[in-house]
Amino acid sequence: MPSTVVPPRPSVLDPAPWNFPEPDRWELDNGLAVQAFDVPGQHVLSLRLGIPAPLAAEPQEVEGVGLIMARCLDEGSERHTLEEMAELLERKGIAMGAGLGERGLVVEVDVASRHLPAALDLLTECLTSATYPEPEVRRQVRNRLADIAHEHADAGSRAALEFIATYFDPGDRASRPTGGTRGSVAAITAEAVRAYHAGIVHPDHATVVLAGDLTGTDLQSLIGRTLGSWPARHPVSQPAVALRENPGRRAPDAGQIVFVDRPGSVQTELYVGRPGPDRHDPHGWGAYQVLSFLVGGSPSARVDRVLREDKGFTYGIRAGFRPRARGGLFVAAGSVRGDATAEALDALLQVLDLRGADLAEHEVRAAADFVARTAPGRYATADAVADEAVGLALDGLRPEFVTSTLAQARALTGPQATDAWDAHVQHAWTVVLVGDAEANAEQVRALGRGPVRTVQSRRPSSEPNLAEYKCGDR
Amino acid sequence: MPLDYPIATRTLDNGLRVVVSQDHSVPTVTVNIWVDVGSGDERPGQSGLAHLFEHLMFQGSANVAEGEHFSLLMGHGGRVNATTWFDRTNYFATVPTGALDLTLWLEADRHGRLLEAVTQHNLDNQRDVVKEEKRQRYDNQPYGNAVTDLVECVFPDGHPYQHPTIGSMEDLDRASLETVHAFYHRHYRPAATVVTLVGDVTSEAGFAAVERHFGPLTSGPPPRPRPPSPGLTPITRPVRRDRVEDVPNDRLYLGFRLPVGHTKEFTASALALDALGGLTISRLHRRLVRGEELSTGLSASAMSLARGASLGFVGVDVAHGVSTEQVEDAVCEELTRFATQGPTPVELEAALADTERSWLEALAAQDERANLISHYTLLHEDPDYVNTYLDLVAEIGAEDVRRAAGTWLQPASRVTVAYLRDAALTEGAA
Numbered sequence: 001m002p003s004t005v006v007p008p009r010p011s012v013l014d015p016a017p018w019n020f021p022e023p024d025r026w027e028l029d030n031g032l033a034v035q036a037f038d039v040p041g042q043h044v045l046s047l048r049l050g051i052p053a054p055l056a057a058e059p060q061e062v063e064g065v066g067l068i069m070a071r072c073l074d075e076g077s078e079r080h081t082l083e084e085m086a087e088l089l090e091r092k093g094i095a096m097g098a099g100l101g102e103r104g105l106v107v108e109v110d111v112a113s114r115h116l117p118a119a120l121d122l123l124t125e126c127l128t129s130a131t132y133p134e135p136e137v138r139r140q141v142r143n144r145l146a147d148i149a150h151e152h153a154d155a156g157s158r159a160a161l162e163f164i165a166t167y168f169d170p171g172d173r174a175s176r177p178t179g180g181t182r183g184s185v186a187a188i189t190a191e192a193v194r195a196y197h198a199g200i201v202h203p204d205h206a207t208v209v210l211a212g213d214l215t216g217t218d219l220q221s222l223i224g225r226t227l228g229s230w231p232a233r234h235p236v237s238q239p240a241v242a243l244r245e246n247p248g249r250r251a252p253d254a255g256q257i258v259f260v261d262r263p264g265s266v267q268t269e270l271y272v273g274r275p276g277p278d279r280h281d282p283h284g285w286g287a288y289q290v291l292s293f294l295v296g297g298s299p300s301a302r303v304d305r306v307l308r309e310d311k312g313f314t315y316g317i318r319a320g321f322r323p324r325a326r327g328g329l330f331v332a333a334g335s336v337r338g339d340a341t342a343e344a345l346d347a348l349l350q351v352l353d354l355r356g357a358d359l360a361e362h363e364v365r366a367a368a369d370f371v372a373r374t375a376p377g378r379y380a381t382a383d384a385v386a387d388e389a390v391g392l393a394l395d396g397l398r399p400e401f402v403t404s405t406l407a408q409a410r411a412l413t414g415p416q417a418t419d420a421w422d423a424h425v426q427h428a429w430t431v432v433l434v435g436d437a438e439a440n441a442e443q444v445r446a447l448g449r450g451p452v453r454t455v456q457s458r459r460p461s462s463e464p465n466l467a468e469y470k471c472g473d474r
Numbered sequence: 475m476p477l478d479y480p481i482a483t484r485t486l487d488n489g490l491r492v493v494v495s496q497d498h499s500v501p502t503v504t505v506n507i508w509v510d511v512g513s514g515d516e517r518p519g520q521s522g523l524a525h526l527f528e529h530l531m532f533q534g535s536a537n538v539a540e541g542e543h544f545s546l547l548m549g550h551g552g553r554v555n556a557t558t559w560f561d562r563t564n565y566f567a568t569v570p571t572g573a574l575d576l577t578l579w580l581e582a583d584r585h586g587r588l589l590e591a592v593t594q595h596n597l598d599n600q601r602d603v604v605k606e607e608k609r610q611r612y613d614n615q616p617y618g619n620a621v622t623d624l625v626e627c628v629f630p631d632g633h634p635y636q637h638p639t640i641g642s643m644e645d646l647d648r649a650s651l652e653t654v655h656a657f658y659h660r661h662y663r664p665a666a667t668v669v670t671l672v673g674d675v676t677s678e679a680g681f682a683a684v685e686r687h688f689g690p691l692t693s694g695p696p697p698r699p700r701p702p703s704p705g706l707t708p709i710t711r712p713v714r715r716d717r718v719e720d721v722p723n724d725r726l727y728l729g730f731r732l733p734v735g736h737t738k739e740f741t742a743s744a745l746a747l748d749a750l751g752g753l754t755i756s757r758l759h760r761r762l763v764r765g766e767e768l769s770t771g772l773s774a775s776a777m778s779l780a781r782g783a784s785l786g787f788v789g790v791d792v793a794h795g796v797s798t799e800q801v802e803d804a805v806c807e808e809l810t811r812f813a814t815q816g817p818t819p820v821e822l823e824a825a826l827a828d829t830e831r832s833w834l835e836a837l838a839a840q841d842e843r844a845n846l847i848s849h850y851t852l853l854h855e856d857p858d859y860v861n862t863y864l865d866l867v868a869e870i871g872a873e874d875v876r877r878a879a880g881t882w883l884q885p886a887s888r889v890t891v892a893y894l895r896d897a898a899l900t901e902g903a904a
Contacts, residue, residue, distance in 0.1 A: 005690035006536070006537060006583070006587070006690075007579065007686060007687060007690075009537070009576070009579055010575035010576045010579050011576075012550050012570075012572050012573045012575075012576050013571075013572030013573075014572060015501060015551060015570035015571070015572055016501040016570075016571070018501060039499075040499060041497070041499050042838055043834045043837075043838070044831060044834045044835050044838060082764070083755070083760070086753075086754040086755045087755055087820055087824070089754075090753050090754060090755050090824035090827065090828065091820060091823045091824050091827060092827055093824075093827030093828050093830055093831035094831075095831065110831065110835065111831070112827075112830060112831050112834060139763075139764065139767060142767070142770065142793070143770045143771065146722070146723060146770035146771070146791060146793070146794075147770075149722035149723060150616070150722050150723075152722070153616045153720075153721065153722040154615065154616060155614060155615075264720075265614055266609045266613050266614050267606070267609045267610060267613075267614045298544060298545075298548055299532070299541070299544055300541050300544045300545040300548070305541075308603055309541060309599065309603075310599075311602075312598075312599045312600075312601075312602025312603055312606070313602075313606065314603070314606050315603055315604075315606040315607040315610050315611075335606070335609070335610045335614065336606070337602075337605075337606055337609070365549075366545065366548070366549035367549075369549055369550060369551055370548045370549060370551055370552075372551065373550060373551020373570050374551045374552070374553055374568075376500045376501055376502055376570070377500060377502040377551075377553060377568045377840070377841075378553075380499070380500040380502070380839060380840065381838045381839045382838065383835075383838070
């Protein structure tokens, strides 16, 4: 495509003002809060139901019971078997799933708008009369054990597992996997799942979000007729476990380097973290969104400018702040060429040892503009709006939080960014590496960044422990 | 359901095809560019070149500094990236409306005036980055090379799809500045390019903006036409490849040639795969995952391609204590049964409903909608396909699906790639 005529580089016009959409909001008699976002042109409606259920509410001997419950939620009710329920959902193209996070259970339903009434009927049926048949629970336990073997075999998830075990206090639920360990998952019975459902699946304190083109939908009556029939507890109680009992305490010896040996790995997974803010931080969450992007959000961010674009060590390292209900973390993670392990870790930590005073006004401005100006596109679809709103609701925040956070990001100054960064730099890094330790651990030691503890990676196994099975479900 | 996304098309004098689909719901515009070159065009010894070249497109051009494409657009609120696949290379950005002109200017500069900025240093650096991408996504990943194994076995020697887009380490090492220059001259030209704009811009304003920046580019002499891609027929005898590796459990991939994309036959075979193994109610899930519990996870998918054939496969995680032969036999039994009986009314209804919701979800965001428009414009000259696809799907009946399965998804036509857990590495139940 040769061409000699080059028009001048165009200037950019300021973007139009934009706010996160505002929902209609009401509360049902059973305590369920409703948020309805009309997003014209979105033919697939996204429903998200958030039920507060701190992970610490799970009995320790059956940790992972929440995830098994989520997976079995639509696998049998008082009215329908799994096969019947699956047919009723799939004949109308209703995608229903559920997952579990630190703050609770989120049920997701995506459905073409004309099938919303059927979707709400079936969702209500699952919430009010799921039966958790023993064969289905047993099968999901078996599949979950296979998943755990996959998580141990994958370098990225292996690093994440070792990281939480090193970073968090062993007494804290956050130190153990959300979906449970081999031992705790193998101990999960249908009875335990039913008990957990009875304990947490209630409308009071829960929020349902619906987003999409709601033209011609009488949502008040539709939701009233379906989710309105979901009985509340009497008396309406507090969440089973208060968040303050699940603080995500850091382990006293968290500031260390752990090298998980994965013999023969051609790359090493780096996973590095230290404490960071939550969304309620006095410096404002918008400041941390900007800093996340500036440090680790693109190929030209601080980290990848060096590790990818200058050194060619990696396809990309992502870094940024991750809020928890209380407190949070800064995390950097990604994989680097095996024989460059020590050099890459050193380069990464040097970049992350950034001081607030090093931040240039122009990079703060560019990052702030990215965060603020990408928002209209990032929140243009029904699923993105619903995901954001339900996440905020579980954190006790209203959708307006998005707009006010973006306003803060847009107006962020260099000195404010400096103060925000410096407020969370005083703690030592937790460093996890997953790779060929025999070839690389010595060089990591030689960096002088602290002692290196080597962990042998047990070969992952998908074999169910039959003894545990027997004392489980039979 | 009838869809009516507005579609306006124009071809510039230099052969560049432009599609504009206005949508003022959000103050952003997606610029999505498809170039008619993918890994299927790579010459022997040059595998991975199309994708490596895509990386170089972010390293600066005549009037744009190294890294500036990313940093400038992101600083104005752009979300920017690119991908390479068998048939094409795709560059895209979603930007606030006020940055549309700048985006097109940057794109025109690299699409028209790249080479003077390509240096040995940039090439070496991005070669390293791409090699790490390969290690991360393929070599250091359990089952990571499954699709590579499948395409090597499903497609015949010399076929454009017989090697993976990421390429081989040896070929990546071999890429020189000369090969990069020759590749650019051979493939990058307005007449081989589609620019789609979706979002907050009228069709007239969109055409004018594209003309302003891409209009001055010239196409040069016409390239040598691509050799025709004769339609492939299914393979006639099963092919098998075993990989004994450090994987958490045995996994089987059963691969098939499928009809070329953008045909009723392809859609029917995609619906057949959905009914066989994509849905919760599908026969393979019902029997292997739930009924006999031979598998802990199962998926089926169809990948639409343009040169004489597409690719379909079923992936099955084999439950502990179950033999891969037992699993493969069960899958083959169900394939045979399905080809005889066709889908039940419920299976067909569910596969159609799933296809509808998935298509509507894909069209929900401006960027994905733009990508689909570019896809069907470049490869099939059908920019309106986003609107008509669901009507075409609704015309497909049970007999169409049965016939597609009977032709393409038969046990004799399968390639089996088996990833087998290396027993020598087992330490016992952990």
